Amino acid sequence: MRKFMLSAIIVTASLFGLSVQAAEFQAGKEYVELKAPVPVADPSKIEVVELFWYGCPHCYQFEPIINPWVEQLPDDVDFKRIPAMFGGAWNLHGQLFLTLESMNVEQSVHDAVFNAYHNQGNKLETPEKMADLVASNGVDREAFLKAFNSFGVKSRAEQAKKLGMAYQITGVPVMVVNGKYRFDIGSAGGPQRALEVADFLIEKERAAR
Template identity: 35%
Template sequence: MKSSSIVLRFVSAALLTGAAAFVPVMAQSGPAFKTLNTAQPSGSGDKVEVMEFFAYSCPHCADMEPMVEEWVKTLPANVAFIRVPVAFNAAMQPMQQLYYSLEALDKLDLHPKVFNAIHKEGKKLFTKDAIIDWAATQGIDKAAFTAAFDSFGVTAKVKRATEMTDTYAIEGTPSFAIGGKYVTSPGMTGDYASSITQAQKLLDQVLAEKK
């Protein structure tokens, strides 16, 4: 039987290929989190990093986005929240470039709108041309967005995101990495709310260890 995290990964890929995707009711069948064999250093100075590994094609990520946004508002100043777009296959890479292009253009206010466009409006923002056309409808200059999309900076961040996905052994989205040590997800905890609760517990533990 496939684990919940593997099924989540399948769902993200299936949406890209047009295959019928079954979104299961997630149930806890093992530990609520995993500990990395080797702790990863923070790239945010003295701040503790909380990473959300997500994919725009993932319906669970879309459903959780409002909850994640509310949780982020509660994080203290000594915590850095970092979104990491995941690509489990080459077809998903344009969506990584989409996220980092929005970041480069200081347009991350459109991040939730990407989920809405794909999962509520049925837009297939899975290719460069479709993404650029959609960005233009949001008031972004096509030339500026295209330049960002193809830039060295965005390409480097995409490569780094893929490396981090491998380093943290991410098998499904959404997943949360805490303090470079721990990973949890709805597939591990059983549902969306409990995954955020578990992530907060792990964060509290990491912060306490730093005192």
């Protein structure tokens, strides 16, 4: 009887813990539920998007926190980075990111871009400066410039602009889960908590399937 009561207490405590966890994050507080969900690229997976800008110090500081998390995501989660396109340098750097992504470069090249901007005073104002930087990190300079000015990359840049508008973002870094839920580091309560919110919403979407 004592063992039964102990088991019941453990189960009750576990259920209580789950309910507390489930209530930990709420729409309108830590995250916003979009009124018009944005279609995802692959409906068979749970999509997680991070919108960022190379020139954003918070995005730069978020990198060493989010990257290990991304590497451990399960197979049913599709993670994407999308550059925020607010005009000027934002658009130029967004095109830089999309060019490098189209060339399938290593993460180390993206790290080099962040480092150049935030630690070396290189604001990457022109495609030529970008080409010089990525060339010093193993990327073919002429191939980069050709891709940067390609129709494919420019089309993806236009798509990124439209997605940013659809997500109704006003700053970065911002995360969006499955085209339905948007949150940022501030609303989540810090960088690590932002990933906890992401995990919570991923599980919410998984449970709804």
